[in-house]
Amino acid sequence: MIEVKALQKKFGKLRVLKGVSICFHKGEVVSVIGPNGSGKTTLIKSILGMIIPDSGEIILNGKSISGDWQYRSQIGYMPQIGRYPDNMKIGQVFSMMRDLRKSDIKPDESVLNSYKIPSLFNKTMRTLSGGTRQKVSAALAFLFNPDILVLDEPTAGLDPLASEILKQHILEAKSKGKCVIITSHIMSEVDELADRIVYMMDGEIAFDKTIKEIKEETGEERLGKAIAKLMKSEIND
Amino acid sequence: MPRLPFLFLIVLLSSHLLRAKTIDVGAAFRFKHPQPAIISAHNGDTVMLHKGIYIVKNLHINKSIVFKGENEPVLDVQMKDFGITITASHVTIEGITIKNSARASMTDYAGIQAMKARHLTLKNNILINTYFGFHLSAIDSSLIENNTLIGSAPDDARSGNGIHLWQCNFVTIRKNKISGHRDGIYFEFARFCHISQNISEKNFRYGLHFMFSDNDTYTNNIFRNNGTGVAVMYTKGIRMEGNIFADNWGSSSYGVLLKDIGNSYITGNTFLNNTTALYLEGSSRIQVVGNTFQNNGWALKLLANCEMDSFIRNKFNGNTFDVSTNGTISLNYFKHNYWDKYTGYDLDRDGVGDIPYRPVSLYASIIEQIPYAVMLLRSFAVDLLDKAEKNIPSLTPDQLKDDSPLMKSPTR
Amino acid sequence: MIKVTKYVIYDIVRNRVLIAYTLFLFLIASTLFNMEEDPSKAIISLMSIVMIMVPLISIVFATTYFFNSYEFIELLVAQPLKRSTILLGEYIGVALSLSFAFFIGIGIPIILFDATATGFVLILSGILLTLVFISLAFLSSVITRDKAKGIGIALMIWFYFSIIYDALMLALLFTFSDYPLEQAMIPIVALNPIDLGRIIIMLKLDISALMGYTGALFKSFFGNSMGIFYTCCIMFIWIIAPLLYSIKVFNRKNL
Structure with a gap:
């Protein structure tokens, strides 16, 4: 579904992506993890077209995204910290996004309703807590029923209940055959959701394996330990 | 004796009628052209010019007559000569349109020229496309009133003055409209003259131009849009x-x-x-x-x-x-x-x-020296400069x- | 684009700074008109204020607004929208709001107290300056990442065009006063939008003095209504060129 080919990006002298190649398929949840500054956000933003790579290609459904913008109608994006025009009310933000995407698709309001956001429609964005903003962001990412979901630290600001709800929706999306890309630091969450883990380090992919493979290779049941072990062996190699 | 003044008036009028007669000029009259009429006229007579276009070449008025137009008769000079030349005193020219005087660089051709005379009245005339309009030299105690002078010279060099006075005294010029000449009103050695309520506009050079013309009075005139x-x-x-x-x-x-x-x-x-x-x-x-x-x-x-x-x-x-x-x-x-x-x-x-x-202002002084600095007029930098100078004058x-x-x- | 504009305006009309700006202009204009018996004198005072304040507020406000809505722009960039559409939409939104604020603050008092040609030309010039300086603000916003740096550049641009440029020009005129600078003057002036805005008003206010200059170029430039037309055309270049360049930079910008 998404094919990333030899992606390179420099910020000044810093090489953030050193030729990353990777594929994301339908009906799978891929978790991109790695230490801070490893290039995961740059990779995600490149897919979203927010960062323009120096070289390499991103191909979505057989078409390069370079210079294209319409492909983004197939993507739902939930940023790490969602910020919206301060003076707008929540309801207005939703109607604005619908207006901007001018989509004919019947909106998917399941997340919106699970979070009971419609009851908050009259609140202005300025007054909202971080968690509520995250709920809004999540609802917006799912709203247009996109084939691809890009979720950047989706549960970071959410309370446990809300996190649980979001996880259910992610798994549901997967079962509908959507491609979900998640960055996360929480290993238990990754374990629960992801089929595959892409571990990034210093702008390169350290490994790209399914959870099953990782656990089998390391013999560890807990994902966190398994990855730590795997990394150690990678470095020793 | 209440009847005496009345009788006196009748006597006066009849004696006048006896002396002064009116000579009509026009297609329907004995005189078809003004020149023979003027020749036949005597001092005090009126030559009445009726409606029509008369081709003339420098009508010469050398006796004290009234030359008057009725229903705007036109004298067309066809660019060949002066319109009228006056060489006698007590002449009145009224209600006549004069067109197309000659143009030359050596001779000051005019619609009406007058010389060495006094008590002239030039009134309600229209001068169109004349080189000079009124050209008066050595004239005294005269009136130029309510005339319209429309010059149509192509440029400054080939145009004459509207009302041109040389060596004149006590001339009153009022309520005239002058346009399209070199100078609207031009005086040289014209003294004790009164110029009032004239409109002099769109002349190539000056609306009013004079020199050596002491003790003249100019009141309520309009001089506008002259070169x-x-x-x-x-x-x-x-x-x-x-x-x-x-x-x-x-x-x-x-x-x-x-x-x-x-x-x-x-x-x-x-x-x-x-x-x-x-x-x-x-x-x-x-x-x-x-x-x-x-x-x-x-x-x-x-x-x-x-x-x-x-x-x-x-x-x-x-x-x-x-x-x-x-x-x-x-x-x-x-x-x-x-x-x-x-x-x-x-x-x-x-x-x-x-x-x-x-x-x-300091800036006005700067512009005197550097004219193109005018482009910076009203800019913040210039305002600051002027404010500084106002407080500590040094250059002004x-x-x-x-x-x-x-x-x-x-x-x- | 119109949709982006719509939401920018929606957001901006409730911005307190914008409301304060409108009130500030309105207060100054109506005070001036009430204090001066002669409205044409008030217009001249108003002109000096407009020439300084409008570029300053426009460029600082637009730069600040751009950085404050950075996340919103990020959000938009992740949507199926063209980047040029987003930036143009933002520009038109900010431009319409600030022009409207100027029109309410300065234009309405002028129409009420001194609806003369000079008054209308002042409104025209103020709006053109607003548009130019928003365009420059967008440029300084897209070429930097940092808000403080962006506002710093914006202030420098303003300072340069409102004082330094004219001072340099004056120095230049003094230094080369013996040379025929007539040909050079118009291009030199055209390189400063504030000077252009000023000249639009001068063409009405000081035409009698300007006609005292013999140069053929000046005559043809000032001598007819084409002067205002040409000046406005150059102002439009000042609006469009920085904006196009901003779009070019923004299209390649990493958010």
Whole structure:
């Protein structure tokens, strides 16, 4: 579904992506993890077209995204910290996004309703807590029923209940055959959701394996330990 | 004896009728052309020109007659000669249209020329496309009234003056309209003349131009949109009152230019939209009182060789520059003028500002030296410069100031 | 684009700074008109204020607004929208709001107190300056990442055009006063939008003085209504060129 080919990006002298190649398929949840500054956000933003790579290609459904913008109608994006025009009310933000995407698709309001956001429609964005903003962001990412979901630290600001709800929706999306890309630091969450883990380090992919493979290779049941072990062996190699 | 005055009148009238007769000229009359009629006329007769177009070549009037048109008859000179030449006194020309006089560089062809005569009356005539309009030399005690002079010269070099006086005294010129000539009104050695209520506009050079013409009075005339405005020189004892000098735009264009003028009065005039409203060079003892200077580029250009001129109760409003000069000394006097740019205060509430106004701005002086600096006019940098100079005058003439500027514009 | 504009305006009309700006202009203009008996005198004072304040507020406000809505722009960039559409939409939104604020603050008092040609030309010039300086603000916003740096550049641009440029020009005129600078003057002036805005008003206010210059170029430039037309055309270049360059930079910008 998404094919990333030899992606390179420099910020000044810093090489953030050193030729990353990777594929994301339908009906799978891929978790991109790695230490801070490893290039995961740059990779995600490149897919979203927010960062323009120096070289390499991103191909979505057989078409390069370079210079294209319409492909983004197939993507739902939930940023790490969602910020919206301060003076707008929540309801207005939703109607604005619908207006901007001018989509004919019947909106998917399941997340919106699970979070009971419609009851908050009259609140202005300025007054909202971080968690509520995250709920809004999540609802917006799912709203247009996109084939691809890009979720950047989706549960970071959410309370446990809300996190649980979001996880259910992610798994549901997967079962509908959507491609979900998640960055996360929480290993238990990754374990629960992801089929595959892409571990990034210093702008390169350290490994790209399914959870099953990782656990089998390391013999560890807990994902966190398994990855730590795997990394150690990678470095020793 | 109540009947005596009446009888006297009848006697007077009949005797007049006996002496003076009216000779009609026109298609329906014995005289088909004015020249033979004039030849046959005697002093005191009236030659009545009826409606029609008459081809003429310099009609010569050498006797005291009234030459009068009825229903606007036209004398067409067909660009060949003068229209009419007057060489007798007590001549009246009234209600006649004269067209197409000759043009030449050596001879001053005119619609009507008159010489060495007195008591002439030129009234209600229309002169179209004549080289000079009225060309008067050595004329005394005459009246030029309510004529319309429309020149159509192609340019400055090939045009003559509208009303041209040379060596004349006591001539009254009023309510005439003059346009399209070189100078609208031109005087050389014309003295004790009264010029009032004329409109002189769209002439190639000056609306009014005179020299060596002492003791003339100009009241309630309008001089506007002439090539270079009004310029007067080498004269004493002028009175200019209630005139309007307007719309004279150009680098050498003036509302009024005074050069070597002495002992004169310029009062109650309006100077509107001129590049330079009033320019004084070598002119002394001029009283400039109660005039309005509105929306001019420079209201006053007062050269350093002018002395003892007084500027009192004038209104300076909306001019780009109020006063500019070319030296650092000024021997002239400013009092009780209204300056719209004055920013002083009046603590004792006597209607007069408590600090003097210096009408010469530093920037006006800079522009005198570097003309293209005008592009920076009203810029922030220039405003700062002017403010600094206002507080510590160094380059602008120290004495040129109004010590008692009015707080409110004087009402006339 | 219109949709982006719609939401920018929606957001901006409730911005307190914008409301304060409108009130500030309105207060100054109506005070001036009430204090001066002669409205044409008020216009001249108003002109000096407009020439300084409008570029300053426009460029600082637009730069600040751009950085404050950075996240919103990020959000938009992740949507199926063209980047040029987003930036143009933002520009038009900010431009309409600030022009409207100027029109309410300065234009309405002028129409009420002195609806003359000079008054209308002042409104025209103020709006053109607003548009130019928003365009420059967008440029300084897209070429930097940092808000403080962006506002710093914006202030420098303003300072340069409102004082430094004219001071340099004056120095240049003094230094080369013996040379025929007539030909050079118009291009030199055209390189400063504030000077252009000033000249539009001068063409009405000081035409009598300007006609005192003999140069053929000046005559043809000032001598007819084409002067205002040409000046406006150059102002439009000042609006469009920085904006197009901003779009070019923004299209390649990493958010």
